[in-house]
Amino acid sequence: MSHSRFLKVFSAIVGVVLLVALLGLVPASADIPAQSSGDKAAQPGSGAFRTSDQDGVFVMASRPWTAEEMKAAIPYPMPEMTFEGALTADALAGPDGPAGAIKGALPLKDQNSLGALELLEEDVAFEPAAEFLGYSYPPPFTRHAVWTITNYKTKWPFITIGKLFFKQYGVAYVCSAAVIGSSYSSNSFMTAGHCLHKGDNKSTGWSTDVVFVPAYKDGEAPYGQWTTKALGVRTPWYTSADAAKDVGAARLNKNADGKTITQLVGWLGFAWNQSRNLAWWELGYPAASPFNGQRMITCQSSYAYDSPFGSTPKPMGVGCDMTGGCSGGPWIWKFATSNYLNGVNSHRRSGYNSELFSPYFDSAVKDLWDWAVAP
Numbered sequence: 319m320s321h322s323r324f325l326k327v328f329s330a331i332v333g334v335v336l337l338v339a340l341l342g343l344v345p346a347s348a349d350i351p352a353q354s355s356g357d358k359a360a361q362p363g364s365g366a367f368r369t370s371d372q373d374g375v376f377v378m379a380s381r382p383w384t385a386e387e388m389k390a391a392i393p394y395p396m397p398e399m400t401f402e403g404a405l406t407a408d409a410l411a412g413p414d415g416p417a418g419a420i421k422g423a424l425p426l427k428d429q430n431s432l433g434a435l436e437l438l439e440e441d442v443a444f445e446p447a448a449e450f451l452g453y454s455y456p457p458p459f460t461r462h463a464v465w466t467i468t469n470y471k472t473k474w475p476f477i478t479i480g481k482l483f484f485k486q487y488g489v490a491y492v493c494s495a496a497v498i499g500s501s502y503s504s505n506s507f508m509t510a511g512h513c514l515h516k517g518d519n520k521s522t523g524w525s526t527d528v529v530f531v532p533a534y535k536d537g538e539a540p541y542g543q544w545t546t547k548a549l550g551v552r553t554p555w556y557t558s559a560d561a562a563k564d565v566g567a568a569r570l571n572k573n574a575d576g577k578t579i580t581q582l583v584g585w586l587g588f589a590w591n592q593s594r595n596l597a598w599w600e601l602g603y604p605a606a607s608p609f610n611g612q613r614m615i616t617c618q619s620s621y622a623y624d625s626p627f628g629s630t631p632k633p634m635g636v637g638c639d640m641t642g643g644c645s646g647g648p649w650i651w652k653f654a655t656s657n658y659l660n661g662v663n664s665h666r667r668s669g670y671n672s673e674l675f676s677p678y679f680d681s682a683v684k685d686l687w688d689w690a691v692a693p
Contacts, residue, residue, distance in 0.1 A: 366685035368556045370549040373521035378545045378571065379529050383483050385537045389612075391483050391492040393605035393643030394513055397561065397665035405623040405635065407452030409595040412631035412678040422587035422657050424474050426502045426580070456672035457622035457637030464601070464614040471533045471540045475650070475657045477583040479614060480532035481603050482513055482646060484525035492611060494602035494647035495530055496659060498567070499585030503693035505570040505578040508686075509646030510662050511551040514566035517559030524549060530570065532583050534603065536612050541582050544570045550686055552677075554629060562628030564664040565677050566646070567690035589651055589658035590684045594621045594634050600674060602647025602663050604640040611643045617674075618653075625665070625675040633664060633675040640674065649676050 370377050383391075470476035478497040485491065493513035498506050507530055516523035528546040531539045547570065552563035570579055597620035605611025617638035625633035640647075640663065649661030661676030677683070 366553065366682045367550045367689065368553050369689070370524045373524065375521055375524045375526070377524055377526050377528050377549050378547055379527040379543075382543050383527075383529055387490065388481070388483055388492070388531070388534075389537060391490040393611060393641065394486075394491040394493050394645050396606070396642040396645060397512060397564075398668040399561070399627050399665065400668045401626040403626065405455070405626060407594075407621065407623045408632075409452075409593055409621070411624070412594060412680060413591040414631075415591055415681045417589075417591040417593075418684070419589035419592075419656070419658050420500070420587055422475065422478075422585050423499070423502075423580070424584040425477070425582055426584070453622040453637070455670060457619060457635070459617045459619035459637030459639075459672070461615065461617045461639065464616050465535070470614055471535055471538075474584055475586055475653075476601075476614065477533045477541065478586050479601050479648060480530055481534040481611070482507075482509055482528070482530050484513065484528040486516055486523070486525050491525075492603070492605055492643050493645045494643065494663065495568075496601075496648035497532060497579055497583055497585045498588060498659060498687060498691055499580040500691040501693065502578060502581050504580050504585065504691040505572060506567060506690040507570070507579075508565070508567045508648070508659060508662065508690065510664050511555035511564040511566040512559070512664075513646045514549045514568065515551045515556055517555050517557075519557045523556075528568065530568070530579075532579065535614070541579070542573055544573065544579055547571050550689055552682065552686065560628045561625065561665050561675070562631065562633050562677055563682075564628075564633075565662060565679075565683050565686060567686050569690055586648060586650065587656055587658040588684075588687055589660045590679045590687075591681060592651070592660060592679070594678070596621055596651050596660070598636065598649040598651050598661060599653040600636065600638050600640070600644075600647065600649050600661075600663060602640055602644030605643025606641035609641055609643070615640055615644070622673070626667075627665065627675075628677075631678040631680060633677050634661060635673055635675045637672055638663075638674040639672045641671075644674075
């Protein structure tokens with residue numbers, strides 16, 4: 319990337335922040351038509367991912383979590399691993415097929431009046447950069463408290479992002495997650511694999527009593543609590559906690575009114591096999607000090623270098639100092655325009671508190687997405 323192009327990308331991020339601060343984002347009451355991919359969902363057992371159904375594990379919470387239980391849940395520890403050595407940047411590493419992106423959609427207030435909707439799959443890709451900059455540690459980033467930018471309980475796409483409460487081996491934890499979909503029949507979210515399974519190759523490693531609370535703020539659940547009926551994680555995460563495959567997704571139950579979560583909050587778009595040479599908004603609910611997990615936080619940053627951990631394609635690294643509890647929160651590419659989910663908060667190096675890594679989103683992550691969003 320040339321110096322001038324980098325400045326354009328960085329200026330665009332700053333411009334979005336200012337625009338949101340001055341005008342706010344699209345209100346949740348707006349309805350837009352979506353168009354459809356037509357992709358068939360990958361089936362469990364394909365090798366790309368493993369599900370709780372395959373292990374016969376019941377993951378649904380038997381009752382709502384109380385406000386006290388939600389506040390008492392501890393942040394799932396941000397995976398930190400030890401590595402000594404220089405990190406490199408490789409803007410071309412990762413794609414295992416054609417690049418693609420699928421648009422998101424705003425909440426649906428009156429589905430019948432709009433009729434059948436379809437979701438457009440786009441060929442969205444950057445040309446390979448002739449020159450790539452990258453960064454050394456600490457990579458640059460900007461952090462904002464989202465409530466100082468807008469009322470995120472009513473603004474899309476913020477309302478698609480929330481807190482994930484669950485238990486692993488009897489301990490109550492909290493992570494972050496974001497709603498995904500392909501139609502208003504979809505009822506699903508995506509998060510980090512470690513928020514849904516321990517990565518210990520055991521059926522007992524699945525999270526249980528799982529509830530998702532979109533747009534959580536100060537103990538409030540403005541769109542209710544959503545229980546899960548099935549969890550899925552990448553197979554290499556399930557078997558060996560492979561940091562490069564730390565992605566998970568869930569299928570949700572409808573609420574008491576028979577609605578899907580996408581009808582109430584819409585969903586984020588989804589992009590895979592893209593260049594690493596991008597800029598994102600990383601969002602979540604960091605709960606470990608100095609944060610308290612009660613409100614949404616965002617970092618804005620661009621690709622810096624690759625993670626030294628896990629298999630290939632190596633995870634992508636950016637600058638961000640969010641802490642435990644932000645795990646599973648989305649990396650959104652083209653924020654405030656297309657809003658493509660293109661990564662999740664996953665891990666960092668031990669002692670390097672100003673960086674975050676996400677698995678690279680390739681075709682295998684798209685397989686997991688297909689399974690989760692299928693009606």
